[in-house]
Amino acid sequence: MPPSSVTQRLQPVFDQVNEAIRQRLGSDVSFVSEVSQYILLSGGKRLRPALFVLSARLCGYEAGRELAISPAFEFLHAATLLHDDVVDGADTRRGKKAAHHVYGNPGVILVGDFLLAQSMALGAETGMLAFTETMARAVSRMAEGEVLQLLHARDPGITEADYETVIHRKTGVLIESACYLGAVIADAPEERAEALGRFGRLIGMAFQIIDDTLDYTGTEAEFGKPVGHDLDEGKITLPLIRTLAAARPDHRRELEDLIGRDRRTPEEFARVKELIQLYRGLEQSMARAVEAVAEAKQALAVFPDVQERRDLADLGDYIVTRRK
Amino acid sequence: MPPSSVTQRLQPVFDQVNEAIRQRLGSDVSFVSEVSQYILLSGGKRLRPALFVLSARLCGYEAGRELAISPAFEFLHAATLLHDDVVDGADTRRGKKAAHHVYGNPGVILVGDFLLAQSMALGAETGMLAFTETMARAVSRMAEGEVLQLLHARDPGITEADYETVIHRKTGVLIESACYLGAVIADAPEERAEALGRFGRLIGMAFQIIDDTLDYTGTEAEFGKPVGHDLDEGKITLPLIRTLAAARPDHRRELEDLIGRDRRTPEEFARVKELIQLYRGLEQSMARAVEAVAEAKQALAVFPDVQERRDLADLGDYIVTRRK
Numbered sequence: 001m002p003p004s005s006v007t008q009r010l011q012p013v014f015d016q017v018n019e020a021i022r023q024r025l026g027s028d029v030s031f032v033s034e035v036s037q038y039i040l041l042s043g044g045k046r047l048r049p050a051l052f053v054l055s056a057r058l059c060g061y062e063a064g065r066e067l068a069i070s071p072a073f074e075f076l077h078a079a080t081l082l083h084d085d086v087v088d089g090a091d092t093r094r095g096k097k098a099a100h101h102v103y104g105n106p107g108v109i110l111v112g113d114f115l116l117a118q119s120m121a122l123g124a125e126t127g128m129l130a131f132t133e134t135m136a137r138a139v140s141r142m143a144e145g146e147v148l149q150l151l152h153a154r155d156p157g158i159t160e161a162d163y164e165t166v167i168h169r170k171t172g173v174l175i176e177s178a179c180y181l182g183a184v185i186a187d188a189p190e191e192r193a194e195a196l197g198r199f200g201r202l203i204g205m206a207f208q209i210i211d212d213t214l215d216y217t218g219t220e221a222e223f224g225k226p227v228g229h230d231l232d233e234g235k236i237t238l239p240l241i242r243t244l245a246a247a248r249p250d251h252r253r254e255l256e257d258l259i260g261r262d263r264r265t266p267e268e269f270a271r272v273k274e275l276i277q278l279y280r281g282l283e284q285s286m287a288r289a290v291e292a293v294a295e296a297k298q299a300l301a302v303f304p305d306v307q308e309r310r311d312l313a314d315l316g317d318y319i320v321t322r323r324k
Numbered sequence: 325m326p327p328s329s330v331t332q333r334l335q336p337v338f339d340q341v342n343e344a345i346r347q348r349l350g351s352d353v354s355f356v357s358e359v360s361q362y363i364l365l366s367g368g369k370r371l372r373p374a375l376f377v378l379s380a381r382l383c384g385y386e387a388g389r390e391l392a393i394s395p396a397f398e399f400l401h402a403a404t405l406l407h408d409d410v411v412d413g414a415d416t417r418r419g420k421k422a423a424h425h426v427y428g429n430p431g432v433i434l435v436g437d438f439l440l441a442q443s444m445a446l447g448a449e450t451g452m453l454a455f456t457e458t459m460a461r462a463v464s465r466m467a468e469g470e471v472l473q474l475l476h477a478r479d480p481g482i483t484e485a486d487y488e489t490v491i492h493r494k495t496g497v498l499i500e501s502a503c504y505l506g507a508v509i510a511d512a513p514e515e516r517a518e519a520l521g522r523f524g525r526l527i528g529m530a531f532q533i534i535d536d537t538l539d540y541t542g543t544e545a546e547f548g549k550p551v552g553h554d555l556d557e558g559k560i561t562l563p564l565i566r567t568l569a570a571a572r573p574d575h576r577r578e579l580e581d582l583i584g585r586d587r588r589t590p591e592e593f594a595r596v597k598e599l600i601q602l603y604r605g606l607e608q609s610m611a612r613a614v615e616a617v618a619e620a621k622q623a624l625a626v627f628p629d630v631q632e633r634r635d636l637a638d639l640g641d642y643i644v645t646r647r648k
Contacts, residue, residue: 028470031475083437087430106411109433113407114441117463120444124456132448132456139441143434146464150430151355151380251525 006314017049021071024122027114035103039078042094047177047207048073051315055182055196058308066185069126073178075119076135080142081175082112087146088233123181130184133306138177139173145169147280153234156256158219160241164205169272171211172204179312195302203316206289210320213285216273228269231259238288239281240272246279289320330638334374334412340467341373342595345395348446351438359435363402366418371531372397372502375639379506379520382632390509393450397502399443400459404466404498406436412557428468447505454508462501469493477558480580483634484565488529495535496528503636519626521590527640534644537609540597542647552593555583562612567605575599613644 007014021040023276025031049070056066084090085098086105092098100108116139123131148166152158183193215230216239230237236259244252258264258272276282293316303309331338345364350357373394381391400592408414409422424432440463447455450615473490476482503524507517539554540563554561560583568576582588582596600606617640627633 027464027468027469029475031471032468080437085432087433105429109407109411110470110474113404113436114464114471115468116437116440117460117467119459121457121464124453124460127453129448129451133445136441136445136448140351140438140445141437143441144351144356146434147353147355147431147438150434151353297614 006311006318010054010311010315013050013053014046015069017046017053017070017074020049020067021046021074024071024075024118025070030115031103031107032111035082035107036078036115038096038102039082039093039099039111039115040074042096044074044077044094046074047315047319048077048175051175051200051312052178054183054311054315055179055200056086056186057182058196058303058306058312059183059186059188059192061173061182061186062123063185065126066182069122069185072119072122072135073174075115076139076174079112079115079119080146082108082115084146084183086112087150090229090233128183131181134181134184140175141169141173145173146170149235152236154236154260155246156236156244156259158236158241160238160245163238163241165234167205167208167212168201171208172201175204176200177205190306192302195299198299199296199316202292203319206292206296206316207319209238209285209289209292210322213239213282213289214323216276216282221291231269231272232263238285239276242284243276243279243281246281247275251278253277286320293317293320328604330635330642333605334378334635334639337368337374337377340391341370341377341398342393344373345370345451348395348399348442355427355431356435357404359423359431360402360439362420362426363406363417363423363435363439364398366420367394368398368401368418369466370398371536371639371643372401372499373501375524376502376506378635378639379503380510380526381506382520382627382630382636383507383510383512383516385506385510387509389450390506393446393509396443396446396459397498399439399446400463400498402521403436403443405438406432406439408470410436411474414557425507437553450509452508454631455505458501458505458508462497464498465493469495469497473559476560478584479560480568480583482565484558484562485566487562491532492525492535492643495532496525499528499531500524508531516626519623522623523620523636523640526616526623527643530616530620531639531643533562533609533613534646537563537606537613538647540600540606555557555593555596556587562609565604566608567600567603570603570605571599575602610644617641 025036025040027036050237052070052073053066055079082099083091085093086100086108090098093100120135123135145166145168148162149170152166153164176197177200180197183196212230215228215237231240240255240259244255247255255272255275258268264272295317297313300309300313348456349360349364351360376394376397377390405417406423409417410424410432414422415425444456444459447459469490469492472486473494476486477488500521501524504517504521507520536554539552539561555564556627568579571579579596579599582592588596599626620640624633624637
């Protein structure tokens with residue numbers, strides 16, 4: 001089955017997740033509801049809640065609360081998007097103006113806090129200590145990941161290990177948590193929870209690597225945010241890191257100079273892309289993502305070959321073939 | 325016993341809370357530790373953890389974990405200070421430059437998220453569902469309170485009821501939660517938990533009213549932040565609300581005009597203070613705070629007259645007599 005069809009096959013799950021999100025959205029302060037809706041009802045992929053739901057079902061969970069709890073992962077994700085867009089000064093998100101350009105930084109920071117708290121409250125509804133602990137640890141790690149990213153801004157000396165630490169924390173940890181907690185809510189044995197956590201961690205890494213390649217290859221219309229933006233924000237991602245590592249000394253110096261600037265002309269950005277192309281930085285990054293997804297799928301080997309396992313594997317494949 | 329001596333008498337508790345905070349502070353990302361220390365080791369009053377510790381002991385808690393858990397309330401408080409100072413564009417905090425002027429908005433927003441998560445993780449360590457639920461609800465309410473405050477900025481039509489809703493959410497809820505959860509960790513009967521919650525809610529209200537009067541009466545050296553700053557941030561607090569309610573029509577119009585401006589000259593601010601003085605806005609506000617503390621102390625009547633009850637009552641009195 002071509003992986004692109006997995007999102008169609010799972011449409012009922014996405015629809016149910018969307019309904020659960022709508023039911024749990026809201027505050028008696030209408031501004032808070034409005035900003036929450038702006039970020040949450042603007043067409044996110046719902047990857048995290050869907051992974052939680054599928055993981056719970058793969059572990060044989062039958063108590064039927066996986067959909068009701070699943071918005072916790074989208075709320076947490078939305079909270080970090082709101083804060084990260086303020087932190088990065090992003091202009092657009094999902095093809096719309098970033099929320100802080102519509103509602104202002106102050107309101108967006110506070111609604112981020114609100115959604116963060118709502119996600120914790122939802123997690124607590126499970127009555128399981130591991131939920132709160134894992135979610136709280138995820139938030140800490142995500143904040144640390146974003147800080148590390150800021151600290152590495154415009155640093156051409158960033159290593160691939162540094163990059164992997166950043167993307168693991170900023171993206172991998174939440175996807176890992178969604179999968180892991182699917183096993184936890186189902187009271188699955190630790191071996192299975194660990195396997196799902198590992199699966200999530202690896203597809204999370206692949207997801208971010210693909211995001212970072214799309215920033216060079218996508219078009220704004222497809223991607224929902226401007227391309228080339230990472231470099232403008234000082235983010236040196238895998239395509240560049242691999243290129244820097246492979247480049248001839250003169251090309252490396254040229255790239256370091258282009259990266260170090262606050263802004264580049266369109267011609268200068270084209271030259272960056274040319275050098276990335278020369279050293280196959282995008283292909284190498286894609287290969288790394290594909291490799292991570294293959295490893296992720298191996299982690300699922302502890303489970304029988306049932307539909308939910310195939311769905312998770314196909315979502316992994318979808319992640320590396322997506323165009324936005 | 326004069327209430328001013330309660331903070332001396334409770335110094336051992338504050339010292340133990342400080343030690344617990346130092347032990348639980350920290351991240352493997354040194355920037356995160358540094359910003360956390362900047363906000364947390366700069367001489368806060370430790371009121372919230374101390375109230376939690378005393379409440380637990382008043383309820384006969386003997387398992388000995390109250391000090392270890394108490395930093396949760398200071399971390400949560402610090403997280404909101406970091407975010408609020410960004411939201412308000414505050415210049416100073418506790419006599420030092422506000423953190424975002426030292427470390428930048430992005431880092432401070434993220435470290436706020438980190439501390440928020442750390443507080444949830446600490447609360448989860450109790451293994452009690454009510455902890456996470458109450459803390460998460462507190463964070464939601466606090467964010468909503470700050471949003472409401474923004475929405476009422478420079479609004480001379482703000483009513484005393486609006487003001488009480490704002491200060492309850494932005495300040496009262498966390499102090500209420502600290503007292504309430506002291507009873508929860510001690511497995512106290514609901515009646516006692518409610519009584520402590522009510523006590524906390526009322527002294528929290530008094531605390532914020534006093535804060536709002538100090539903004540008109542204190543000196544920057546005493547108060548640790550510039551006076552008159554609330555009005556510059558558009559915050560219309562009880563001294564002004566009472567003055568507006570009592571003022572002659574011409575004085576009311578004059579005040580509304582002065583309040584509506586983005587900035588006032590020192591002479592204009594002096595005129596605002598003169599009108600507040602004329603209508604006894606500060607005295608009325610102080611009286612409201614004293615009344616709230618008296619009510620708060622009545623809520624403690626369900627407890628026997630033991631030292632911890634007297635300590636809590638004295639902390640209530642301290643709140644209305646403090647100068648900073």
